[in-house]
Amino acid sequence: MANYVDGFVLPVPKSKLDSYRQLAQKAGDVWIEYGALEYREWVAEDVKPGKVTSFPQAVDLKDDEIVVFAWITYASRQDRDRINEQVMADPRLSDMMNPKDMPFDAMRMFWGGFAPLVQLP
Numbered sequence: 001m002a003n004y005v006d007g008f009v010l011p012v013p014k015s016k017l018d019s020y021r022q023l024a025q026k027a028g029d030v031w032i033e034y035g036a037l038e039y040r041e042w043v044a045e046d047v048k049p050g051k052v053t054s055f056p057q058a059v060d061l062k063d064d065e066i067v068v069f070a071w072i073t074y075a076s077r078q079d080r081d082r083i084n085e086q087v088m089a090d091p092r093l094s095d096m097m098n099p100k101d102m103p104f105d106a107m108r109m110f111w112g113g114f115a116p117l118v119q120l121p
Contacts, residue, residue: 001119002038002073002074003074003075003115003116004073004076004077004079004113004115004116005071005072005073005074005113005116006071006072006084006113007069007112007114008069008070008071008109008110008111008112009055009058009059009067009068009069009070009109009111010067010068010070010104010105010106010108010110011059011061011062011065011066011067011104011105011108011109012043012065012066012067012103012104013064013065013103013104014064014066015064016103016104017066020104023096023102023103024041024068024070026092026093026096027039027093027096028041030087030090030092031072034083034086034087035075035079035082035083036072036073036074036083037073037075038072038073039070039072040072041068041070042068042069042070043067043068044066044067044068044069047067049061055069058110059108059109059110068104077113077115080113
């Protein structure tokens with residue numbers, strides 16, 4: 001059972017969604033290799049701007065972009081910290097981490113680590 005989750009949300013240009021999918025697949029494979037329990041990415045389908053806040057507003061979504069919502073699960077916070085350190089040092093991903101080469105605007109991405117509150121079933 002997962003006891004820690006990293007969640008992230010980012011805007012991806014619709015024209016670069018296939019490139020982003022390839023990057024996400026490669027990154028996910030590396031996270032799983034180092035011990036993450038799950039790597040999931042989802043593309044917005046029913047996400048509307050809100051009056052005060054929303055996913056589109058949170059990432060300053062442009063007309064030609066779509067929101068991606070994702071998470072990575074871990075057995076513990078300690079596992080997450082160890083795995084993320086290994087992933088960030090992995091040379092297979094270092095070439096993808098150059099902001100100029102990313103198929104999205106990393107400055108509008110947000111993320112964080114979360115401890116469990118309610119887990120059903």
